[in-house]
Amino acid sequence: MISAVRGTRDILPGEIERWQRLERVTRDVCERYGYLEIRTPVIEREELFKKGTGESTDIVQKEMYAFTDKGGERVTLRPESTPSMVRAFVEHGLEQHLVTPKLFSLGPMFRYERPQKGRYRQFHQLDIEVFGIADATLDAEVIEMASMLVRELEIEGVDLVINSVGCPSCRPGFHHALLEALGDRLPQLCNDCQRRAKTNPLRIFDCKVPTDQPTIDSLPHSVDYLCEACREHFDATKALLTAFGLACRVSHRLVRGLDYYTRTTFEILGENLGAQNALLGGGRYDGLMRQVGGPDRAGIGFAAGLERLVLAMPESGETWCPDAFVVAIGSEVRQPVHLLARDLRHAGLSTLVDYEVRSPRAQMKRAARTKARYVLIVGSDELERGEVSVKNMGTGEQTTVARDDVVSRLVGEKCLSK
Ligand code: AMP
Numbered sequence: 001m002i003s004a005v006r007g008t009r010d011i012l013p014g015e016i017e018r019w020q021r022l023e024r025v026t027r028d029v030c031e032r033y034g035y036l037e038i039r040t041p042v043i044e045r046e047e048l049f050k051k052g053t054g055e056s057t058d059i060v061q062k063e064m065y066a067f068t069d070k071g072g073e074r075v076t077l078r079p080e081s082t083p084s085m086v087r088a089f090v091e092h093g094l095e096q097h098l099v100t101p102k103l104f105s106l107g108p109m110f111r112y113e114r115p116q117k118g119r120y121r122q123f124h125q126l127d128i129e130v131f132g133i134a135d136a137t138l139d140a141e142v143i144e145m146a147s148m149l150v151r152e153l154e155i156e157g158v159d160l161v162i163n164s165v166g167c168p169s170c171r172p173g174f175h176h177a178l179l180e181a182l183g184d185r186l187p188q189l190c191n192d193c194q195r196r197a198k199t200n201p202l203r204i205f206d207c208k209v210p211t212d213q214p215t216i217d218s219l220p221h222s223v224d225y226l227c228e229a230c231r232e233h234f235d236a237t238k239a240l241l242t243a244f245g246l247a248c249r250v251s252h253r254l255v256r257g258l259d260y261y262t263r264t265t266f267e268i269l270g271e272n273l274g275a276q277n278a279l280l281g282g283g284r285y286d287g288l289m290r291q292v293g294g295p296d297r298a299g300i301g302f303a304a305g306l307e308r309l310v311l312a313m314p315e316s317g318e319t320w321c322p323d324a325f326v327v328a329i330g331s332e333v334r335q336p337v338h339l340l341a342r343d344l345r346h347a348g349l350s351t352l353v354d355y356e357v358r359s360p361r362a363q364m365k366r367a368a369r370t371k372a373r374y375v376l377i378v379g380s381d382e383l384e385r386g387e388v389s390v391k392n393m394g395t396g397e398q399t400t401v402a403r404d405d406v407v408s409r410l411v412g413e414k415c416l417s418k
Helices: 017-031 048-052 058-063 081-090 136-152 171-188 191-200 201-206 210-217 228-245 308-314 332-348 359-368 378-387 403-417
Strands: 042-046 067-070 074-077 102-110 120-132 158-164 262-270 277-285 299-305 325-330 351-353 374-378 388-391 398-402
Touching: 017 102, 017 120, 017 136, 017 308, 042 048, 042 081, 048 058, 048 074, 048 081, 081 102, 081 120, 081 299, 120 136, 120 171, 136 158, 136 228, 136 262, 136 277, 136 299, 171 191, 171 201, 171 210, 171 308, 191 201, 210 325, 228 262, 277 308, 325 332, 325 359, 332 351, 332 374, 332 378, 332 398, 332 403, 359 374, 374 378, 374 403, 378 388, 388 403
Parallel strands: 325 351, 325 374
Antiparallel strands: 042 074, 067 074, 102 120, 120 299, 158 262, 262 277, 277 299, 374 388, 388 398
16 A cells, blocks of 8 residues: 655544644634735745745755756745745735735645654644834734734643844844854864855754754854844834733744844744744744845744644544434435435534445444434334434433424524534
8 A cells, every 4th residue: 555755644533623723723813913814836936945945044955845847947845935925925916905914824834854743744834924014013913923822722831932133234243253253163063064154154053963062052142243223123022022921031042944034033832842842933034025036025924833733732622523313214214314414414414324224223323423413213104204203312312303393403402502
């Protein structure tokens, strides 16, 4: 038998209910904060991520599912959503057309990473982005919304970390300070760090190699090299977070794995998730839109990993069960049973039937296994009298109801139980 591709997962009935709850809560939270849904293609031009995500990132260097299509064009499965959202915003002139520049999207991403718990090659993200607003109050609102989402999903034991990585005017000074502090220790760091020192020294903070950590821990902090404007922005963000009553920790190692971040970066980490503990992460990227060929507009957003949110959500025990199961006694009632099932479904009730017309006992057993709320029994006697036997599986009570009334009776009971 052919198995699923390594790093991909089937989300099966039984687990899907948690995903559905997650998606319901997510849409609700996005709506409350004024975000509009957008769906962009899974496949994009490779160049979008080279320019957007950045040539020096692990994603672009090692992890993209990029290939030449049959027309000779370089394309890739999207490894993240932000560059696609920026592209769509510019391509459709959404700045002029939308009542709010706040967008959200849910969908699969693809990265050729080493699979482990919480890390897959196809995974799903909620992505939210806001374009054209540079004010620090938005940074705090976005972070507050991310915390609110986690709270609404009843995920406990989380840690909010923030940092500021500065802007193009103060970053070169920090890069210089980093390289100076590394000095002759640079050749002892891993190959990736040597490469990062040349392409984007900030990336050195992403290093996970254990022997490199003491050196990296001794490096200067970006917040100590911020220009006046970046310092004010960071202070204003933290002040509003404090006013919101949100506790956060400043982590100077939080530079995030992408090239485009400016000023604020943040992550929410979850306990009990093992090594892959970032539930969500994001930040400000004021230069990205211009970098991919659009107008010079600010941007901020975050991406949350849905697999990790599902892992961190508490069990709710919710599983699908039908409103009704129609049992046929004898194959001569086959057609009336299907007509009754059709009528129940048309009235909005989820209904199952047994297609093989097994013994009434076997059908009752199956109905019990599906956890149907009502079992409707139709035999030739009932048919002759124009009646249906209705068993409430919760109370065990069984009554006889006229065929003409049974649908409205069950619809009424369903409304009452809601
Ligand atoms: P990033 O786009 O790398 O900033 O990641 C944002 C969020 O997406 C992370 O905090 C994770 O929750 C999730 N994520 C990123 N990569 C993966 C992956 N390979 N598998 C599962 N979730 C991921």
